[in-house]
Amino acid sequence: MTEAKTGSGSGNPLPVINEARRLETLADYHATQLSGDPELQRIVHFAAKLCDVPTAIVSLVESERQCFIAREGLEDEETPRSVSFCAHAMLDDELMEIRDATQDDRFAKNALVQGGPQIRFYAGQPLHANDGSPLGALCVIDTKPRPDGLNALQKQGLKVLAEAVMCRMQGHRDALFAAKEIKGKEGQFLTLVDSIPAIAWSTDAEGNFDYFNRRMIEFTGIERADNIDAIHPEDAEAADKAWRHSLTTGEPYEAEHRLRHADGSFRWMMARAIPVRDDTGKIIRWFGSAVDIDAVHKLSDSRDLMARELSHRIKNIFAVVSGLISLTIRKRPDQRELGDELIQTIRALGRAHDFVRPVDGAASDNLRGLLQELFAPYGTGDGARVRVVGDDFGILARSATPLALVFHELATNSAKYGALSVEDGFVELSVSDQDDDLLVLLWEEHGGPPPKTMPTDGFGSRLVEMSVTGQLGGSWERRWSEDGLVVELSLSKKAIAA
Template identity: 60%
Template sequence: MTIQSNLMWPVGSPPAPSFTHEQQRLQVLESYVLDSLVDDPELRTITEFAARLCDAPVALISLVEEERQLFLAREGLDARETPRDVSFCAHAMLHDSVMLVPDATQDDRFADNPLVTGAPHIRFYAGQPLISQEGAPLGTLCVIDSHPRPQGLTSLQRQGLVVLGQSVMRRLRSRRGQIESIRRLQRSEEQLRALADSMPDIAWSADANGKLDYFNSRWFEYTGVKDAEYKRDLVHPEDYERASAAWKQAVRDGTPYEAESRLRSANGEWRWMLVRAEPVMDDEGRAHRWFGTMTDVDEAHRLSETRELLARELSHRIKNIFAVVAGLISLAVRKKPEHREFAEELTGTIRALGRAHDYVRPSGGQRQGTLLGMLGDLFQPYADSSGPRVHVQGDDAPIAARAATPVALVFHELATNSAKYGALSNDTGVVELAIEDRGEMLKLRWVEQGGPPPGSEMNEGFGSRLVDMSVKGQLGGSWERRFTEEGLVVELKLSRQAISPDP
């Protein structure tokens, strides 16, 4: 039952009429879960003090149930309960203040009561009503004596019973609030479990040390295990060490976890799972709980493997085509040596395309998917025994497969021209290529040094047009070139968006 108010019932007010009906009163009474408060230390302290305050041998906190009155705390009495039909408190709880019975043998309500005619031989009774915040009468805080007290209680004693009665209700209200909070938490947990069980994925959680301690129903359906334990033999032997090391690292660092591994199903099939987890941080920024999911990605994983296999085969065939074309050109030029220069230039371009193709492949092989890595590969054929002759330095950037071919064509053209007419045409010349990150643009500066004296004019041949189309059309940039006393200087500005992989 939901608590209706957080306020105490006003002192001196009778119970609310709507809660004097037995069914409504008992509903409120049940919300306190009274058995959990029997012999409560705080309530026992109150009864002990009430007995001393009123100089009475017996003091009780009595809650009146449907068929009995239960003593949550008692002083001077062994019994834990008595039948309701002999209860003094069932009368007292309906009053608006302390009910006094100076001599029970002279009171028509109680003269024949077994508790008066027999043990404990009640003569004097004083009971302070215990009324819930809704106004439901619950029972009393009472003191009992086996001797009549015509004078009743002193003013201080009556006031003391009222104050102690309020203390009892504060304790009962606190306990009721705890129970209500527990019930709300239980309902919330039940709702979360129902939500987790409705998910097609496996949902799980772990403690601060990374020990998995909860799985939704999907886990048991998939694995066929009976307990919520993440056993090593459920993970493929080839994946366990890698996934386990990554999980331990995430737990140590308190960072999100993501890994793919194969999980054994109930029928023994291994299926790929994408396992993710997010930490829940405490006030000190440490992970004190983990929540995660396991998503079946087996079909996507196998499709990806198939595509990768096809891509490798296609890549291999394309590389073969490059080699065949280069070979055919070499054979053709033997019959027409006057075209040798053009043939060598064309063959060089095809080989550059072959090296660029390593970056176009989905797998990428051993290649580095960065601008510095790709340029290093492209210029490797120009190195000599002393080392590289094209020195690439500066800021690096990831490069998308779609940008690999135009970048390779641009720098192959620059290197080829340098090998024919510039710094790379002799044994001493070098090229310095500096890359500068300028936010949305990358600036690349090609500077030739140590070559033959540069020409005074720049011819606009096919190579220049190829560079112009690649830079402006595919790389979203611009370029300039000029001759200095040292040699050719080319400045290129490329769009970062054009060369970067998609997020």
């Protein structure tokens, strides 16, 4: 069965491409010099998060290979063109979406589908030069099929991000060309700079602005280069500090700030500058550019707003469920113990959720902070009865829920039967990095009563087993020492650590 490409909407045959001309256009960008470029890396990182996929790539298709100048979640720097999905995507004028590659005749036998990286879902937004030449694609990849594909916001986001990629590549190409032409051809250089869509400027060696291109005047409405006061007041200090640092060190300048438009509004810009040196290495001038990235910022703000709203709704769900349980156990007092346990578990999940997805304030993402939040009911600071020691790690948001379930269960059992059930008992939880893709968490109870009988596997044990082996990619072991219960958890770093 052949899965039709979605997103083009044209229904027309793919265009015939002049390959020689296409390769000449691609070579003009010298885009491989942008490999690892911070701006492109931020774009692919955001694209992966926007589409909730592990992998995002900026791929440029050459004659025999496709090279990845920016990548998230992938080690390879290139693959043969013969297995390239992006070689197909770049030929269209809209997003190419493959919802299940194993069901698409074009790709089902592809080496990237049959073997690593096990591509199942693919969405590629074509990257086209100004003359329409296809250069490659900004793509997102998942190892799982996505029957429903991307939503409208994600598709629009990829389109905006692809435009930002081309702006960066265009800016890079223009900067290289300008640097070459400036030697002895300043007049031609100024004409060229006035023709580009980005803002361009120059200063002397001390950082005194002496030129802005026509785009700057059109954008801000400011006529004189020595009267630039258009940066947003909240951004001016940081931008000036970064610029002074570059003047002092000679390092390239880069800053994001808002710039006042001629209509009075402020738009986000990505500003860059590089020094020009003489034969002795002395800086003699600075040349810079500023690219409008306001659309990307608005998209990010919209996504953050949606995330906060979702987080608020989830917290409300926790509260509603707890309330329903409370109402139920009032009618069924014989189930009060079970109801109270469920309420405490839901509250633990709520604390974990609020730790990584707070409605207000900044989210936290470290393991020790999450554990301290969960164990707060058992004391904090010097009075903490669950003492967390050892290494700390950044954690993924998706690992917070299973971690909360596991340690809430251990703490609850300890409060009922173990060290936390007596006044002088305490628990030490040590976290250690085993340097082999494993985190080992050792739960050791001290000072508790010995178990009257060997506990059997009940619901709590099955819950821990499901969370540890199923969601955290690890294993666990219980044993009883003379001092109390010992639980050793070996968890996968890939499943937990950010």
